[in-house]
Amino acid sequence: AQSVTQPDIHITVSEGASLELRCNYSYGATPYLFWYVQSPGQGLQLLLKYFSGDTLVQGIKGFEAEFKRSQSSFNLRKPSVHWSDAAEYFCAVGATSNDYKLSFGAGTTVTVRA
Amino acid sequence: NAGVMQNPRHLVRRRGQEARLRCSPMKGHSHVYWYRQLPEEGLKFMVYLQKENIIDESGMPKERFSAEFPKEGPSILRIQQVVRGDSAAYFCASSPRGRVEEKLFFGSGTQLSVL
Numbered sequence: 001a002q003s004v005t006q007p008d009i010h011i012t013v014s015e016g017a018s019l020e021l022r023c024n025y026s027y028g029a030t031p032y033l034f035w036y037v038q039s040p041g042q043g044l045q046l047l048l049k050y051f052s053g054d055t056l057v058q059g060i061k062g063f064e065a066e067f068k069r070s071q072s073s074f075n076l077r078k079p080s081v082h083w084s085d086a087a088e089y090f091c092a093v094g095a096t097s098n099d100y101k102l103s104f105g106a107g108t109t110v111t112v113r114a
Numbered sequence: 115n116a117g118v119m120q121n122p123r124h125l126v127r128r129r130g131q132e133a134r135l136r137c138s139p140m141k142g143h144s145h146v147y148w149y150r151q152l153p154e155e156g157l158k159f160m161v162y163l164q165k166e167n168i169i170d171e172s173g174m175p176k177e178r179f180s181a182e183f184p185k186e187g188p189s190i191l192r193i194q195q196v197v198r199g200d201s202a203a204y205f206c207a208s209s210p211r212g213r214v215e216e217k218l219f220f221g222s223g224t225q226l227s228v229l
Binding site: 004046 | 117118149154155156157159162170173205212213217218220221222223
């Protein structure tokens with residue numbers, strides 16, 4: 001079974017600074033990879049996903065993520081954070097195109113300071 | 115075009131009572147998933163349903179928990195004889211065809227608190 005690790009529980013970043021959230025997965029083949037964001041009191045919203053092709057994927061809200069097979073990683077980045085980016089971020093993995101279940105990491109909470 | 119609707123947003127139950135959580139998927143979506151989020155943890159898959167069918171309930175506790183998605187009406191997650199350990203946020207998601215590469219649309223969740 002696949003698993004997902006988000007090593008950072010909490011990250012604090014200044015507004016305008018860059019942000020990188022780490023995600024490592026454990027799976028034998030190339031998984032289906034996702035990043036979701038959860039704002040307080042809200043459901044999860046998909047930021048971006050990777051299935052195949054270009055390993056650098058662009059998402060909504062100025063986010064991007066890079067798939068690195070050699071490191072089993074799918075880190076999320078944003079060049080310049082805004083106060084509205086304060087939220088909890090979840091990395092998730094699905095095993096195959098027929099796998100309807102996602103495995104989620106424990107999440108990283110991002111705090112943005114002025 | 116309303117999104118995934120879950121109600122209630124907050125539900126308080128005493129130990130031993132029943133909890134019923136409702137989820138109306140997005141219009142046109144016939145695949146519903148329930149996830150549970152315990153404090154300090156990520157979401158854990160519980161059950162996957164299509165209209166009138168349970169496809170996979172491998173993530174759901176064998177006792178006290180049940181789910182349904184009738185032909186008409188919302189999907190219901192039912193927890194009988196709740197215990198304190200059931201306190202969590204329960205999220206429902208829906209998709210058009212039930213394939214992992216599809217975008218899952220999540221509701222805002224139901225926060226269950228068991229006293």
